[in-house]
Amino acid sequence: MQLLNLTYLSDFLFGRIHSPLLLGGKFALRTLRHRLIIAFISLSMVVLAIFGVMAHYIATEFGIESELHTLAGIAEEKAAALSQQLTGKTIQQVNTLVQQQNAYTVLPILILDAKKQVVSATPRAHKLDINHINDYFGDLQAGVNMGIMHLDSGMNMWTLAKVPETAYTLAIFHAEENDLTFVEALGNKLVVGAVLVICFTGWLALILASMISYRLDKQNAVLVHQSLYDQLTDLPNRKLLFDRLQQAIYQARRNNHTVALFLVELANLKEINDTLGHQSGDELLKQIGPRLENILRDSDTVARLEGGEFAILMPIIDIQHVTKVAHKIIQALEAPFIVDELELETSVIAGVAIAPDHGEKSESLFRKADVAMSLAKQHEHEFNIYAEESDPHSVEQLTLMAELRRAITNNELQLYYQPKINLKTQQVTGAEALLRWFHPQRGLIPPDDFIPKAEQSGLIKLLTSWVIDQAFRQNHAWSKLGITLQIAINVSQRSLYDRELINQIANTMQKLQIKNCTLDIEITETAIMAYPEQSMATLQMLHAMGIHLSIDDFGTGFTSLAYLKELPVDELKIDKSFIMRMLDDNKDTMIVRSIIELAHSLGRVVVAEGVESRPVLDYLTALNCDTAQGFYMSKPLPAAEFEQWLATCEWKPAIGQADTG
Numbered sequence: 008m009q010l011l012n013l014t015y016l017s018d019f020l021f022g023r024i025h026s027p028l029l030l031g032g033k034f035a036l037r038t039l040r041h042r043l044i045i046a047f048i049s050l051s052m053v054v055l056a057i058f059g060v061m062a063h064y065i066a067t068e069f070g071i072e073s074e075l076h077t078l079a080g081i082a083e084e085k086a087a088a089l090s091q092q093l094t095g096k097t098i099q100q101v102n103t104l105v106q107q108q109n110a111y112t113v114l115p116i117l118i119l120d121a122k123k124q125v126v127s128a129t130p131r132a133h134k135l136d137i138n139h140i141n142d143y144f145g146d147l148q149a150g151v152n153m154g155i156m157h158l159d160s161g162m163n164m165w166t167l168a169k170v171p172e173t174a175y176t177l178a179i180f181h182a183e184e185n186d187l188t189f190v191e192a193l194g195n196k197l198v199v200g201a202v203l204v205i206c207f208t209g210w211l212a213l214i215l216a217s218m219i220s221y222r223l224d225k226q227n228a229v230l231v232h233q234s235l236y237d238q239l240t241d242l243p244n245r246k247l248l249f250d251r252l253q254q255a256i257y258q259a260r261r262n263n264h265t266v267a268l269f270l271v272e273l274a275n276l277k278e279i280n281d282t283l284g285h286q287s288g289d290e291l292l293k294q295i296g297p298r299l300e301n302i303l304r305d306s307d308t309v310a311r312l313e314g315g316e317f318a319i320l321m322p323i324i325d326i327q328h329v330t331k332v333a334h335k336i337i338q339a340l341e342a343p344f345i346v347d348e349l350e351l352e353t354s355v356i357a358g359v360a361i362a363p364d365h366g367e368k369s370e371s372l373f374r375k376a377d378v379a380m381s382l383a384k385q386h387e388h389e390f391n392i393y394a395e396e397s398d399p400h401s402v403e404q405l406t407l408m409a410e411l412r413r414a415i416t417n418n419e420l421q422l423y424y425q426p427k428i429n430l431k432t433q434q435v436t437g438a439e440a441l442l443r444w445f446h447p448q449r450g451l452i453p454p455d456d457f458i459p460k461a462e463q464s465g466l467i468k469l470l471t472s473w474v475i476d477q478a479f480r481q482n483h484a485w486s487k488l489g490i491t492l493q494i495a496i497n498v499s500q501r502s503l504y505d506r507e508l509i510n511q512i513a514n515t516m517q518k519l520q521i522k523n524c525t526l527d528i529e530i531t532e533t534a535i536m537a538y539p540e541q542s543m544a545t546l547q548m549l550h551a552m553g554i555h556l557s558i559d560d561f562g563t564g565f566t567s568l569a570y571l572k573e574l575p576v577d578e579l580k581i582d583k584s585f586i587m588r589m590l591d592d593n594k595d596t597m598i599v600r601s602i603i604e605l606a607h608s609l610g611r612v613v614v615a616e617g618v619e620s621r622p623v624l625d626y627l628t629a630l631n632c633d634t635a636q637g638f639y640m641s642k643p644l645p646a647a648e649f650e651q652w653l654a655t656c657e658w659k660p661a662i663g664q665a666d667t668g
Contacts, residue, residue, distance in 0.1 A: 010268075015590040019296050036210070061146070063619065067464065068366065071155065071164065073223065073227055074164060074181065074226065074227060074230065075153045075154075075164055075166060076153075076221070077227060077230040077231060077234065078114075078153070078166045078179055078181065078230065079164075079166040079168070080154070080155055081114070081179060081233060081234050081276075082166045082167065082168035082177055083168045083176075083229065084234065084246065085116070085172045085177060085179070086157065086168035086169060086171065086177040086431065087170070087171060088171050089104070089170050090168045090170055090171040090173065091172075092104050093118075093170055093173045093175055094172050094173055096135050098126050098127070100344075100450060100582060101118055101126060101127050102118075102126070103128040105118050105128065105129055106128040106129065106668045108131065112564065113462065114179050114180065114181070115128070115129060115131045115132030115134075115180040116128070116131075116132060116176060116177065116178070116179055117129075117132055117135075117136060117140070117177070117178040117179075117180070117308065118170075118176070118178075119144060119167075119175065119176040119177075119178055119581075120175065120176075120177050121174045121175075122145065123141075123145055123147060123176065124141050124144070124145065125137050125140060125141055125143040125144075125178075126175075128535065132180065132359075133498055134157060134353075135163070136158050137179065139156075139158060140158075140178075140414045141154070143156055144167075144178070148355065152166060152167045152168070152327070153166040153167070154166075155166065156180075163180050164180065164181040165178060165179065165180050165181070165183055166178070166179055173273060175268060188424065192234035195439065203585060210450075220333060225359055227380070227451065230642050234246065234425070235247040235371065237310075237311040239289055239293065239311070240293055240296050240311045241296070241309040241625045242294065242296045242309055242317075243308055243309075243311075244310060244312070245309065245310065245312050245313075246298055247310065248308065248310040248318050248320060249310075249321075249369045249370070249373070251308050252257075252266070252320055252321055252369040252373070253368070253369040255320060255362075256362050256363070256367055256368070256372070258322065258615075259322070259323075259362060259363065260363065260367065260442070263320070264323045264546070265323070265324055265325070265326050265362070265363075266320070266321065266322055266323075266324070266362040266363075266372075267320075267321040267324045267326075267329055267332070267360075267361050267362075268318065268319070268321075268359065268361075268362075268372050268373065268376045269318065269319040269320075269321070269332075269333065269336060269357055269358070269359045269361050270312075270316065270318055270357065270358050270359070270373075270376045270377055270379075270380045271315075271316070271317045271318070271319065271336060271337075271340065271355060271356070271357045271571060272315055272316045272317075272356050272380060272384075273291075273295075273315030273316075273353045273354070273355060274315075274339070274353075274354040274355065274356050274357070274384075275354050276288055276292075276314060276315030277315075278290075279351060279353075281289060282457045283346070283347075283351075286347075287346050287347060287351075288315075290346045290347070291344050291346050291351060291353070292311070292315065293438070294312070294344055294346075294355065295309075295311070295317060296309050297341055298340065298342075299317070299336065299339065299340070301338075301339075302335060302336070302339050303304045303319065304321075304652040305320070306322055306323065307319060307320060307322070308322075310322040315341065317377075318373075319336065320388070323624065325360060325459045325604055326364075329359055329361065329392065330390070330392070330450065330554055333357055333359060334390065335388075335392060336355075336357060337355045337389055340353055340355045341353060341354070341355055343624075344399070344655075354386050355389065356380055356383050356388075356389060356392075357374055357380060357383065357389065357390045358376035358377065358378070358379030358380025358381070358382070358383055358390070358391050358393065359374050359379060359391075359392050359393065360372045360373075360376035360379060360392075360393040361392070361393070365393050365395075370487065373399065375393040376393065376460050378393060378398050379392060379393040379394075382397055386644050387458075391564075393655045395630060396456075404460055404464075407457065408460060408461065408464045408466055411444070411457055411461060411470070412445065412466060412469070414444060415466075415469055415470060415473050416444075418473075419444075419445075420441060420443070420444050420473065420477075421442075421443045421444075421445065421645060422440045422441065422443070422474065422477050422478065422481065422646070423440070423441045423442075423443050423643035423644055423649075424438040424439060424440055424441070424494070424643060424644055424646060424649045425438060425439050425636060425641060425642065425643040426438050426479075426640055426641050426649075426652070426653075426656075426658070427439065427493075427495070427614060427634050427635070427636045427638070427642070428634060428635050428636070428640055428658050429634055430627065430632055430633060430634060430635055431633065431660055433657075433659055434659055434660060434661040435492065435493050435653060435658045435659065436492065436493060436495055436634070437493035437494065437495060437497070437527060437634075438493075438555070439472065439494075439496075439497075439529070439636065439643075440477075440478045440481075440483065440493055440494050440496050440650065441448055441454070441472060441493040441643045442454050442458070442470075443643075444457060458470070462499050462500075462501050466663065467499050467502055468501075468502065468505060468507065471498060471511075472507075472511050473498070475498050475511055475512060475515055475526075476511075476515055478494045478496050478526065479515045479516070479519055479526065480519065480648055481494065482521075482525055482526070483519050483521060484646075485650075486525075490650075490653065490660050491525070491660070492525065492660060493525045493526075493527050494526060494527065495511050495526075495527035495528070495529050495553060495555075495557065496526070496527070496528060496529065497529045497530075497559065498528050498529065498530055498534075499534065500531070500533070500534035500537055503530055503534055503535075503542060503545055504538065504541050504542075504545065506545075508545070508546050509549065509552070512524075512526065512549075512552065512554065513552065516617070519595055520559065520638075524553045524554055525555075526554050526555065527554070527556070527557055527578070528554055528555070528556055528557070529557045529558075529580065530542075530551060530556070530558060530559060531558070531559045531560050531634070532558055532559070532560060532561055532562075532563060533560075533563075535558065535574070536570075539570060541575070546575050546576065547575050549575075550575035553577065555577050556576040556578070557576065557577065557578035557580055557614070558574075558577060558578070558579050558580065559578070559580050560580065560582040561580055561581055561582060562581055562582045562598060562614055563582050563584070564586055568605075572609055576611065577611065577612060578611060578612045578613070578614055578634075579602065579606045579611050579612070579613055579614070579615040580613075580615075580616055581599060581602050581603075581607045581613065581614065581615050581616065582616070582617075583603075583616045583617020584617070585598050585599050586616065586617040586618060586623065586637075587617045587621065587623075589626070590622060590623060599615070599627075599630065599632075600630055603630055603632055605630060612633045612634065613632050613633045613634070614632075614633065614634040614635070614636060615627050615632050615636070615637075616635075616636045616637060617635050617636075617637050618636065618637030618638075618639050618640065619638050619639050620633045620639055621639065623637075624637070626640060626641075640656075640658065641656070
C-alpha cells in the first residue's frame with residue numbers, strides 16, 4: 008500500500024496522471040502539481056543553503072582555531088627564546104634584536120610594552136597599521152591572548168605571548184592576510200550558489216570544501232613544520248626531539264630496550280663564525296645533519312638544539328656499543344667540511360645519557376646528557392658518559408654537599424697529619440695536613456669523593472677556610488709545646504684565584520697573634536698553569552706574607568722552565584708515581600734525578616712523596632733529595648697520635664722554645 012501511494016504521488020507530480028476527481032479537473036491538477044514541484048524545489052534549496060552556511064561556518068571556524076593555536080605555540084616558543092636576549096635591554100637594543108628575527112621567520116613579529124603598545128617590529132610587520140594595532144591592543148581585555156583583527160589588508164589572525172622575566176609581550180600576526188578573506192568569500196559564494204542552483208551548489212560546496220580543507224591543511228602543515236623543525240638545517244628541533252625521546256622511553260620500558268641520548272657540540276663554531284662570518288658557519292651547520300644521518304639508522308633522530316649543539320636519539324641500542332657509537336659520531340664530525348671551497352675542521356665534545364639507567368623522563372635524561380657533555384668539556388675529553396657520582400647537581404650530590412656544609416659548620420671534619428723528613432738532618436721538619444670526613448651514616452668518605460664536588464658547588468671556599476683555621480690552630484698549639492713544624496695544606500685551583508684566601512690567612516694570623524708564619528701552601532702544577540698570570544699575582548702576594556709555597560705533583564704538568572724560574576715558590580714536590588717506580592724503571596729514576604738537579608739549580612727545595620720502603624729512602628738520600636714523605640715513615644695520623652709518633656720515631660722533630668704567649 009505504501010509503495011502504491013509513493014508511485015502514484017510520483018506519477019502525479021510529473022504529470023503522468025490527470026484525474027478529474029482531483030480538485031475539479033485537469034487545470035487544477037496541473038496547478039497543484041506545479042505548486043508542489045516549486046515547494047519541493049524551494050524546500051530543497053533552503054535545506055542546501057542551511058547546509059552550505061553550516062559548512063562555511065564549520066570550515067572557517069575550525070581552520071581559524073587550528074591556525075590560532077599553532078600560531079600561539081610558535082609565539083610561546085619564540086617568546087621563551089627571546090627571554091634572555093631582551094632582559095634588561097633598552098628600547099633601541101630591543102629594536103635591534105627584533106629586526107634580526109626577520110632572518111628566522113616569515114611571520115610578522117611585534118614587541119609590546121607593559122601598556123600593550125608597540126615598541127618594535129620586524130620588517131615584515133611594517134606594512135601593518137601600527138596606530139590601529141596600538142588602539143586595538145590598548146583596549147584589549149585582560150586574559151585575551153589570541154584573535155582576529157580587521158586591518159586595511161583584510162582579516163589578520165594574531166596571538167600574544169608574554170616574554171618571561173621581562174615587561175615585554177610578543178605579538179605574532181599571520182603571514183598572509185588574505186587567507187581569511189578568501190575563506191569568507193568562498194563561504195559566501197557557497198551560500199549564494201546553494202540558493203540559485205540545487206545541483207550546482209551541492210557539487211560546488213563539496214569542491215570548495217575540499218579546496219578549503221586542503222588549503223588549511225597545507226598552511227597548518229607549514230606552521231606545524233616551522234614549530235617542530237629547525238629553519239636553518241630542517242632537522243627536528245628541541246620540541247620534536249623531546250616528544251620523540253619520551254615516546255622512545257615508553258617503548259623501551261615496555262620492550263625492555265635501552266635508549267641513548269647523545270649531545271654533541273662543535274667547540275670551535277664561534278671561531279669559524281668570527282673568522283669567516285656567520286654565513287659560512289651556517290653552511291657548515293647545514294652539512295651536519297646529512298653527515299650524521301649517513302652513519303646512523305633510519306630509526307635514529309638527529310636534532311639541532313641551538314648554535315653548534317646537536318642531539319642524537321637512538322631508541323634501541325646495545326649499552327656495550329655506546330662508546331663505539333660515540334667515537335663513530337665524533338670521527339664523522341671531525342672529518343673536514345668543504346665550505347666556500349675552504350676545508351674546515353671542527354672539534355667535537357659529546358656527552359651521553361642512557362635510559363632507563365639514568366632516568367625515564369625526557370627532561371631528566373636531557374639534563375644528564377648535558378651534564379656529561381659539560382664534564383667532558385671541563386676535563387678536556389672528547390666524550391663522557393653520565394655518572395651520578397660525578398654530577399654536582401644530582402639529588403645524591405646535593406644531599407652530600409648539604410651534609411658537608413653542616414659538617415663544616417658543626418666542626419665534624421678532622422685533619423690528619425703525615426710527617427715530612429729532612430734527609431740531611433734526619434729530623435721531622437713539617438707535616439702535610441690531609442682532610443678526613445667521618446660521616447655518621449656513610450662512614451669514612453675519601454677526599455676524592457667530596458673535594459671535587461665541593462669545588463663544583465662552590466663549597467670549596469668554606470672548606471678551605473676551615474682547613475686554614477684548623478691548621479693554624481694546630482700549629483699554634485704545637486708551638487706552645489716547643490714543637491716547630493711547617494704545616495702544609497693543599498689549595499684547589501678555584502681557591503687559588505680567590506682573593507679571599509689571602510684575607511683569610513691574614514685574619515687568622517692576626518686572631519691567633521702568629522708572628523712567624525709556618526704555613527706551607529701546596530698548589531698543583533695544573534692549577535698554576537690554567538691561568539698563569541692570575542696565579543703569578545696570587546703567589547707573589549702569598550710569598551710577600553712569608554708563606555712557604557710548594558708546587559705539588561711536579562712532573563705531571565706542563566710548567567715551562569722560563570715560567571718556573573719566575574714563580575715565587577720555595578719547593579717542588581715530585582709526584583709519587585715517579586717515586587714508587589723509580590727502583591724498577593730507569594726512566595723514572597732519570598726523571599727523579601733530573602727534577603732534583605733542576606730544583607737545586609733554581610734554588611728550590613725538593614720533596615719526594617710516596618716513599619714506601621727503606622731502599623727508596625736511601626736511594627733518594629744518595630740522589631741528594633732534601634725531604635721525603637710517605638707511608639714508610641708514617642701514614643697520616645690524627646693530631647694526638649701524631650704527637651705520640653713524634654715521641655717514639657727515629658726522626659726527632661726540631662725542638663724550639665715553647666711559645667707561652
